[in-house]
Amino acid sequence: MTQAPPSRAKYALILGGMTAFGPLCMDMYLPAFPAIAEDLRASAAEVQLSLMACTMGLALGQLVMGPLSDALGRRRPLLVGVAIYVLASILCALAPSGYALAGMRLVQGFGGAAGIVIARAVVRDLYSGVALAKFFSMLMLVVGIVPILAPVVGGQLLQLTTWRGVFVTLTAVGALLLAVATFLLPETLPAANRRPGSLGITLRTFGELLRDRLFVGFALSASLAFAAMFAYISGSSFVLQDVYGMSAQTFGVVFAVNAIGIVGIGQLNGRLVGRADPRKMxxxxxxxxxxxxxxxxxxxxxxxxxxxxxxxxxxxxxxVGLVMPNATALSLSGRPETAGSASALLGVLQFAVGGMASPLVGAAGSHTAVPMALVMGVLSIAAMAVYLGMARRAVTREREPAVV
Incomplete structure (x- = not known):
């Protein structure tokens, strides 16, 4: 640690903002899907491709920026990543076509991933033990608000501006966070603690994890369940507005209510930790x-x-408020020596599987809810099948994970 950390609340706001790049990228422009399709003369599948591209960028960026921050320190990769996010956001606002928008969203997600993965690394640099757990709890409170507010803000912005104005707003948010990181966030990884060549080590660790049946069972079942929710995220804007006639503002409220459901169930799960078997949960x-x-x-x-x-x-x-925390705990419990890599791989699987579901939701156009419903149903069935066929069977045949 290069210096004593300042106010916990200050760090929670700075790092919470960095971690919020994911939901900001994905959720704020959701109410604008129909408007984007009309303005760019793009199909629903093309617009949803931009969501898939963003999630793939978020996944790829975590794989690249995390190891780079271990080798080069936290500040340089973080500042470069956020700068890429700002530039890509500007280009998203200027996109002339659906495919151009998707390309820029890929770059935007890649840059935003630096904030997500490096913010967590900074927390690990600054805190340990009980203090680390408490800080992450504080951080989650900050981050949990964003998925609730982002689509509501996006819907309200559409009353004042076009969908391009939503990306201008994302540009401004990114520029603000870049300035904050530049002037208020110090380097937290001393040169003596850096690990050149960690990318190769990380990739080898990923290979070992992917050969672990228990890890794959828990991680893949959770990722498929997350993808079912992502199918809703991708398709609900068209379905609720075009098929069922909701306004952008009402859609934002419905989206927020569903997001509150995740937060509420997640908090309930937190109260039950230690008293209920995580596999049952x-x-x-x-x-x-x-x-x-x-x-x-x-x-x-x-x-x-x-x-x-x-x-x-x-x-x-x-x-998802039940699935994700318990699947994460179970995935990490069997490999304490590679918990960081396992956590990163779990996050990448979530974004990758979820992103691949996005184009399927719009396969039949924007005026039917059937593709979204079918994709959600198939993914949820697959999640349960993977759990029963791999994770549950692996627990009974191989080993019992020790979850505290």
Whole structure:
């Protein structure tokens, strides 16, 4: 550590802002999907491709920027990454076509990933033990607000400006965070603690993890359940606005309510930690994820309208508050010596699998909810099948993970 850390609240706001790049990139422009498609004369699949591109950029950026920060220190990769994010955001606002927007979103996600992965590394540099756990709890409170507010803010911005103005706003946010990081965030990794060549070591560790049946079972089942929620994120703007006639502002409110479901269930899960078996909690979460997705499918196919659709969407989204924390704990418990790499790989799998689901949701155009419902149903079924076929069986046949 190069110096004593200043105010915890100050660091929580700075690093929380960096970690929020992911939900900001993905959620703020969701209410603008129909407007983007109309303005750029793009199909729903083309617009949703921009969401996939962003998630792939976030995944790739974590793989690259994390090891670079171990080798070069935290500040340089962070500042370069955020600068890339700002530049790409400007180019997104100027995009002349759907495919150009997708290309710039890939770069935007790559740059934003630096904030996500390096912010966590900075926390590890500054704190340890109980202080580390407490700081991450504080950080999650800051980060948890963003997915709730981002689509609401995006919807309100559309009353004042076009979809391009949303990306101008993202540019301004990125520029502000770049200035804050430049002047207020010191280097936290001394030169003596840096590890040149860590990229190769990280890739070898990833290979070992991917050969671990238990890790893959927990990580892949969680990623598929996350992808079912991501199918909702990708398709709900078109479905709720074009198919069911919601305004951009009402969509933002519905999106926020569902995001509150994740936060609330996540907090409930936190209270149950230590008193309930995480495997059972994960299984309950996957069951809820499947139940919600099937309710969505039934509501769409049976023509039940919003009364039938919205409860299923809420259950599917809220279930992630159970699935992700327990799957993460179980994934990391079997390999304490590679917990950092396992956590990074888990995050990459989530973004990669979720991103690949995005174009499928818009395959039949923007005026039907059937593709979104089918994709959610298939992914939720696959999540449960992977858990039962790999993770649950691996636990009983190989070893019992020790989760504290």
């Amino acid at each position: 994960l299984a309950i979460g996957l069951c809820c994820n499947l139940l919600g997705a099937l309710l969505v499918l039934v509501a769409v196919l049976a023509g039940l309208g919003l009364v039938g659709l919205l409860p299923g969407l809420f259950i599917t989204v809220a279930s």
